[in-house]
Amino acid sequence: MARARSTPPRFPRTFLPALLISVAxxxxxxxxxxxLLAQQDRAIVTAHNEALERAAEDKARAVTRTFAWFTETxxxxxxxxxxxxxxxxxRQGGILDAAVIAENNVIVAAKSPDAVxxxxxxxxxxxxxTTQSEVVSRGIEMGRPAMTVVEPLRDRNHVVAWVRxxxxxxxxxAVGRSADDLAVQVAVYVIPLLLVSTLLLALAMxxxxxxxxxxxxxxxxxxxxxxxxxxxxxxxxxxxx
Numbered sequence: 001m002a003r004a005r006s007t008p009p010r011f012p013r014t015f016l017p018a019l020l021i022s023v024a025x026x027x028x029x030x031x032x033x034x035x036l037l038a039q040q041d042r043a044i045v046t047a048h049n050e051a052l053e054r055a056a057e058d059k060a061r062a063v064t065r066t067f068a069w070f071t072e073t074x075x076x077x078x079x080x081x082x083x084x085x086x087x088x089x090x091r092q093g094g095i096l097d098a099a100v101i102a103e104n105n106v107i108v109a110a111k112s113p114d115a116v117x118x119x120x121x122x123x124x125x126x127x128x129x130t131t132q133s134e135v136v137s138r139g140i141e142m143g144r145p146a147m148t149v150v151e152p153l154r155d156r157n158h159v160v161a162w163v164r165x166x167x168x169x170x171x172x173x174a175v176g177r178s179a180d181d182l183a184v185q186v187a188v189y190v191i192p193l194l195l196v197s198t199l200l201l202a203l204a205m206x207x208x209x210x211x212x213x214x215x216x217x218x219x220x221x222x223x224x225x226x227x228x229x230x231x232x233x234x235x236x237x238x239x240x241x
Contacts, residue, residue, distance in 0.1 A: 017201075018198050018199075018201035018202035018204075019198050019202075021197075021201055022194050022197040022198040022201055023194065025197060026190050026193055026194040026197070029190060029193060030186050030187075030190045033186050033189060033190070034182055034183070034186050037182050037185060037186065038176070038182060041176040041177055041182070042176055044174070044176075045174045045175060045176045048174040049173050049174055052170050052172070052173065052174075053169070053170070056147065056167070056169065056170050057136060057147060059167075060136070060147050060149050060165070060167045061134070061136065061149060063090075063092075063095075063149075063165065063167075064134075064149040064150075064151045064163060064165045065134075065151060066089075067085070067086075067089055067090060067098070067151075067163055067165065068151040068152075068153055068163040070085060070089065071085060071100060071153055071161075071163055072153050072154065072155070079108055079109055082100055082108070082109040083109040083110075083113075083116075086098050086099075086100070086109055086110065086111055087111075090111055090165065094167055094168045095111070095165060095166070095167055095168075096141050096142050096144075096146055096166040096167065096168050097110070097111055097112065097115075097141065097142070097164075097165070097166040098110065098111040098163075098164070098165045098166070099111070099115060099163075099164045099165075100153070100161055100162070100163055100164075101120060101125075101161060101162040101163075101164055102161050103159070103160065103161065104119075105119050105120045105121065105125070105129075106118070106119050106120075107119075107120065108161070120164075125150075125164070128150040128162075128164075129150075129162070132152060132159055133152065134149070134150065134151050134152070135149070135150045136148070136149050136150075137150075138169070141166045142166075144168060144169070145168070145169040146166050146167060146168055146169055147166070147167045147168075147169055148164065148165070148166045148167075149164075149165050149167070150162055150163070150164050151163045151165075
């Protein structure tokens with residue numbers, strides 16, 4: 001008795017091509033998603049930091065203008081009063097330095113008493129003097145990023161001195177997610193996509209192969225049917241001889 005041949009399962013034949021196609025699509029989607037997430041993070045961080053710096057600059061301008069106005073009222077007083085005003089009103093932790101500078105570039109009052117009598121000659125200060133108006137600049141002061149605001153002191157519309165206040169830049173800057181964090185988030189979206197697309201493609205390819213087999217079988221049956229009919233008719237014809 002002949003042993004019936006076992007038909008190998010058809011699903012594994014479609015699973016490997018479906019997996020390869022799904023992997024290729026998932027890798028493409030992962031690359032696009034990673035790029036979009038990185039761009040979104042960069043835009044959010046940039047907007048946050050710019051807003052933080054604008055707020056810090058507005059505050060620095062307001063503090064310097066207030067101090068300049070208060071100092072103008074003391075221009076006719078003894079410099080001791082100006083020094084006392086600095087000690088009283090500019091004690092905030094974010095203020096690194098403050099000084100009142102005469103027209104000859106000499107510091108006449110300062111947050112640090114040791115700076116009194118020193119002459120400023122750096123390029124940033126000289127550039128600020130030429131504008132005859134408020135100037136905001138950024139740089140490094142005392143080893144840390146800082147913002148310097150220079151405000152003129154006027155007497156009858158004539159600049160007689162300058163107020164120079166140095167503010168520490170904000171430290172709570174936002175930072176974007178690391179590459180590992182972005183990769184984890186991408187994997188959370190892509191792995192389910194890979195599994196679902198592999199399953200759907202495998203089922204679709206299995207159905208397509210079944211349809212193709214049926215179509216081929218139908219074509220073969222239609223091709224061999226006339227031959228069988230002719231053979232049967234020839235066999236039924238009477239023989240003479």
